[in-house]
Amino acid sequence: DVKVTQSSRYLVKRTGEKVFLECVQDMDHENMFWYRQDPGLGLRLIYFSYDVKMKEKGDIPEGYSVSREKKERFSLILESASTNQTSMYLCASDDYLGYNEQFFGPGTRLTVL
Amino acid sequence: GIQVEQSPPDLILQEGANSTLRCNFSDSVNNLQWFHQNPWGQLINLFYIPSGTKQNGRLSATTVATERYSLLYISSSQTTDSGVYFCAVDSGTYKYIFGTGTRLKVLA
Numbered sequence: 208d209v210k211v212t213q214s215s216r217y218l219v220k221r222t223g224e225k226v227f228l229e230c231v232q233d234m235d236h237e238n239m240f241w242y243r244q245d246p247g248l249g250l251r252l253i254y255f256s257y258d259v260k261m262k263e264k265g266d267i268p269e270g271y272s273v274s275r276e277k278k279e280r281f282s283l284i285l286e287s288a289s290t291n292q293t294s295m296y297l298c299a300s301d302d303y304l305g306y307n308e309q310f311f312g313p314g315t316r317l318t319v320l
Numbered sequence: 321g322i323q324v325e326q327s328p329p330d331l332i333l334q335e336g337a338n339s340t341l342r343c344n345f346s347d348s349v350n351n352l353q354w355f356h357q358n359p360w361g362q363l364i365n366l367f368y369i370p371s372g373t374k375q376n377g378r379l380s381a382t383t384v385a386t387e388r389y390s391l392l393y394i395s396s397s398q399t400t401d402s403g404v405y406f407c408a409v410d411s412g413t414y415k416y417i418f419g420t421g422t423r424l425k426v427l428a
Contacts, residue, residue: 242418249419249420252415252416255415257414263414295361297361307410308351309365311355313361316361
């Protein structure tokens with residue numbers, strides 16, 4: 208079974224702090240994704256990566272950066288957390304070979320005070 | 321970009337009832353998935369179904385790609401079916417686009 212894990216289920220940070228969210232997948236997938244989910248807005252793509260050290264902006268990249276130094280690990284970084292970044296953050300991975308069923312981690316609920 | 325619309329936005333059922341959830345999309349797609357998000361926020365894969373029909377227990381799904389819609393059927397609903405159901409489509413850009421979901425509540 209594909210397993211996608213995220214470093215924290217719940218996280219509370221203060222405004223201005225630097226925040227790291229980590230995601231690890233164990234199925235040797237090429238692609239990894241970070242989404243945020245807010246009530247009434249569904250899931251929105253922040254960044255994705257289709258290879259080590261490669262990254263592409265999604266629909267809402269402002270205020271975020273990412274890092275992918277190893278194939279299995281994809282990190283989301285909030286350089287200076289703000290209250291409007293309070294949200295549920297979901298990591299996903301898939302193997303784009305034309306058939307790309309996407310698998311999700313359990314999510315990190317981040318609160319910025 | 322491609323638009324994804326799900327209906328109904330909210331649904332309340334008595335246990336044992338059947339339901340149909342719909343996903344319309346505005347352009348041709350390479351991939352389509354249905355997910356169930358449980359009360360703890362985990363997104364669980366239900367079906368990968370860019371075309372055709374699949375069944376898994378009480379759940380089944382049909383995608384008619386030429387008419388740009390997909391249906392998720394839930395039969396004999398149970399309280400554990402409660403949660404949010406998402407449809408997501410990919411038009412070949414590496415990226416899935418998600419609908420805003422159908423929130424289902426099944427009453428005992």
